[in-house]
Amino acid sequence: MRRSRFSALAVLLALAALVSGAWAQSRSYRRLPAPTAATWNAAPFRAGEKLEYRIGWMSLTTAAGAVLSVVQEQSFYGDAAWHFRATADTQNALRYLMALDDQFDSYAETGTLATRQYELYLDEQGRRATRRLRLNGGGAGAEAVAAPAGTRDPLAALYELRAVDWNRTRELHSPIFDGNRFYQMQARVAAAHDEVAVPAGRFDAARIAVLVTPDDRRASPMEFTVWLANDRARTPVRVDAEVPVGTVKGELLRIDSGR
DSSP states (O other): OOOOHHHHHHHTTTTGGGGSOOBOOOOOOOOOOOOOGGGBOSOSOOTTOEEEEEEEETTEEEEEEEEEEEEEEEEETTEEEEEEEEEEEEOHHHHHHOOBEEEEEEEEETTTOOEEEEEEEEEETTEEEEEEEEETSOBTTBEEEOOOTTOBOHHHHHHHHHHBOTTTOSEEEEEEEOSSOEEEEEEEEEEEEEEEEETTEEEEEEEEEEEEEETTSSSOOEEEEEEEESSTTOOEEEEEEEETTEEEEEEEEEEEOOO
8 A cells, every 4th residue: 555645744744754745846955974973962852752743734724643752762683772653643624535544663773863674554544554664684574675874764864853963063964765765865954043833832943954855766856844942852843845735734732751
């Protein structure tokens, strides 16, 4: 079953929009090496954190909902890894047209946030599908995927954006795999301080411009904007994207920072 464009965007509320179809004109970025762990402070997120969002589409203030969770830090086949999870579901009037209830799980190395395994549990219009993808390895019940070193899935890419110290990093370059295609993600600071008002409150936030280009060049590049609060957690408070069916906006509803 092909993943719905809208549900992918809802999940990447902060970046899983890699396959959302947010078409835009290509823009040229100066190629810089990806930042290393030296540009990171301690991880700004912690186990137990849950971030809840509403997804607006066209005139619908709440067309869908999404939750981003840091499930735990654990051992994954002998290596320390973060377990991230995102869930997304359509709501209100849109649910009558498109019933979606999806879950995405990412197991990413603690030190680099490179993906070890990416799992998709899709329930769309009553059709269900499950995929477990092991990057550069195999395992019981998982598909082996050969990927460039340092590849992230869309969910791990979001947490990578949070981990980067944007006061010291001008641009970030990272390979991405969404379960079907490989992409190159390029992110840069468009503004260090924006005042952003969302249901969770008012935030001083850095505006991050993101360009995602498919490696096979058979699809158009995609652009969207993520606002990361200028707090210790670098909380994603808003994301905007233009998709073929209109404007989509993700806004932070509430924060559970965990224990």
